[in-house]
Amino acid sequence: MAKSFEKLKIPGADSVTVALRMRALLHHELGQRVCLSMAGQQIDVLHDQLDKAVEDQFAGEGPFQFDVAMDSSDQSSKNFIDNRKCYELIGKPLVQDALRGSSVCLMCYGEIGSGKTATMIGCPELGQGLLPRILGDMCAEAANLRKYGFKVSMTIQMLEVYKDGINDLLVDRSHWDDVGIKARTLPTKVVVQGATERLVRTVDECNKVVDEGMQRKTVASIPDSAHSSRGHTVLKLTFDKAGKTERYENAKKMTSEICFVDLAGHENSKTTAATGERLEELSHINTSLMYLKRAISELGKMANTGKTHKDQLTGAFRNSKLTQLLANSVTSPGSKTYIVIALSPASLHFEATYRSLEFATEVKGNAKLKPLVPITSLQALENNDKVQEKDENKDKEWQLQIENLQKEIAQLRDDNAFLTDENTRLKNQPKPQSRGCCGCCQKRADRKSDDMKRTETE
Numbered sequence: 001m002a003k004s005f006e007k008l009k010i011p012g013a014d015s016v017t018v019a020l021r022m023r024a025l026l027h028h029e030l031g032q033r034v035c036l037s038m039a040g041q042q043i044d045v046l047h048d049q050l051d052k053a054v055e056d057q058f059a060g061e062g063p064f065q066f067d068v069a070m071d072s073s074d075q076s077s078k079n080f081i082d083n084r085k086c087y088e089l090i091g092k093p094l095v096q097d098a099l100r101g102s103s104v105c106l107m108c109y110g111e112i113g114s115g116k117t118a119t120m121i122g123c124p125e126l127g128q129g130l131l132p133r134i135l136g137d138m139c140a141e142a143a144n145l146r147k148y149g150f151k152v153s154m155t156i157q158m159l160e161v162y163k164d165g166i167n168d169l170l171v172d173r174s175h176w177d178d179v180g181i182k183a184r185t186l187p188t189k190v191v192v193q194g195a196t197e198r199l200v201r202t203v204d205e206c207n208k209v210v211d212e213g214m215q216r217k218t219v220a221s222i223p224d225s226a227h228s229s230r231g232h233t234v235l236k237l238t239f240d241k242a243g244k245t246e247r248y249e250n251a252k253k254m255t256s257e258i259c260f261v262d263l264a265g266h267e268n269s270k271t272t273a274a275t276g277e278r279l280e281e282l283s284h285i286n287t288s289l290m291y292l293k294r295a296i297s298e299l300g301k302m303a304n305t306g307k308t309h310k311d312q313l314t315g316a317f318r319n320s321k322l323t324q325l326l327a328n329s330v331t332s333p334g335s336k337t338y339i340v341i342a343l344s345p346a347s348l349h350f351e352a353t354y355r356s357l358e359f360a361t362e363v364k365g366n367a368k369l370k371p372l373v374p375i376t377s378l379q380a381l382e383n384n385d386k387v388q389e390k391d392e393n394k395d396k397e398w399q400l401q402i403e404n405l406q407k408e409i410a411q412l413r414d415d416n417a418f419l420t421d422e423n424t425r426l427k428n429q430p431k432p433q434s435r436g437c438c439g440c441c442q443k444r445a446d447r448k449s450d451d452m453k454r455t456e457t458e
Contacts, residue, residue, distance in 0.1 A: 110342030
């Protein structure tokens with residue numbers, strides 16, 4: 001079995017979808033010049049908005065093209081992409097891949113403060129992020145499959161790659177030293193030993209597990225962020241389906257994995273002036289991001305040379321703990337990888353933004369771009385959502401009327417049953433016995449009889 005698996009081809013660069021997302025200026029950036037523009041699948045550099053020193057360094061750079069370009073910088077724009085539209089572009093295709101049995105990986109990359117968490121988790125301005133929306137859809141699909149008789153189980157594992165180790169975010173921090181999580185690279189897959197897995201059924205249970213893990217992340221205050229993640233967070237959802245039903249006679253057992261990766265931001269050791277433990281963390285973060293970039297960019301190169309899944313596991317993906325944890329989801333035959341690059345439009349951060357664009361360019365390589373999803377289709381989707389919302393409200397009104405009628409019918413049935421029981425009780429009740437009489441009735445009857453006889457004689 002292992003040999004046949006080793007011969008399977010690894011996914012090529014076309015299995016990787018690279019999306020850019022440009023956030024709005026933050027409060028402390030107001031007044032900064034905007035140095036990026038988006039149109040279609042293209043992002044361009046507005047060189048005249050850069051400082052001269054920066055412009056001299058990056059003269060001639062741009063435009064860049066990727067599979068998806070999302071402009072979330074101006075809510076008044078008709079091309080504005082909120083988290084719901086982001087989900088339609090990235091999350092929904094990912095869910096469809098997972099439900100077909102593919103292993104899937106979603107990661108957010110960007111500099112500190114570029115909007116990774118707003119995309120992955122969500123924020124008040126943009127709404128729920130990709131993670132809660134995807135978990136919600138997977139739970140809804142699981143519930144639907146159970147209605148048809150399938151056995152569906154889902155488990156969540158949540159880990160943190162910190163420095164050169166792996167922490168279990170579903171275990172109290174005081175016990176981390178006792179857990180001793182290890183990632184072992186086997187010929188067919190990477191096995192993570194010692195990690196906690198939580199069984200979940202509903203989206204509320206999923207969110208509760210995620211919140212628990214997020215509270216245990218290693219964070220610290222640095223010049224660019226008061227709550228900077230000092231490691232990479234990797235959440236894995238395993239979806240198992242088994243059983244046959246009358247409707248799905250040919251259904252087969254299916255297992256898929258979705259890895260959600262909230263990457264720590266790349267940091268410049270010169271500009272952050274980090275020392276001590278912060279410098280050590282910075283070094284590990286940047287090194288692991290470098291290995292990740294190399295590993296994913298190698299997908300296309302190795303696929304074109306005819307190399308196999310085993311070659312990939314024993315090659316670029318075993319160089320760091322982060323790439324080891326992602327290996328199954330990224331290199332398994334038929335797997336899909338979605339990378340969202342978060343960008344700041346402020347000219348002040350262009351050097352950091354350019355590093356993110358370099359990362360995206362190297363990861364994408366020479367693979368063909370995915371078909372463009374027109375903004376008009378998303379606007380049509382928004383209109384459809386409004387129509388659907390009206391329909392849903394109307395359905396709720398009808399449903400409320402139906403429920404009220406059902407309550408009235410139930411009350412009438414109860415009343416009818418009570419009257420029926422009362423009628424039966426009265427019918428079956430024995431007739432009351434006559435009480436003793438004083439004799440006056442008999443005297444009246446005798447007098448009446450005497451009167452009738454007297455009349456007949458006369």
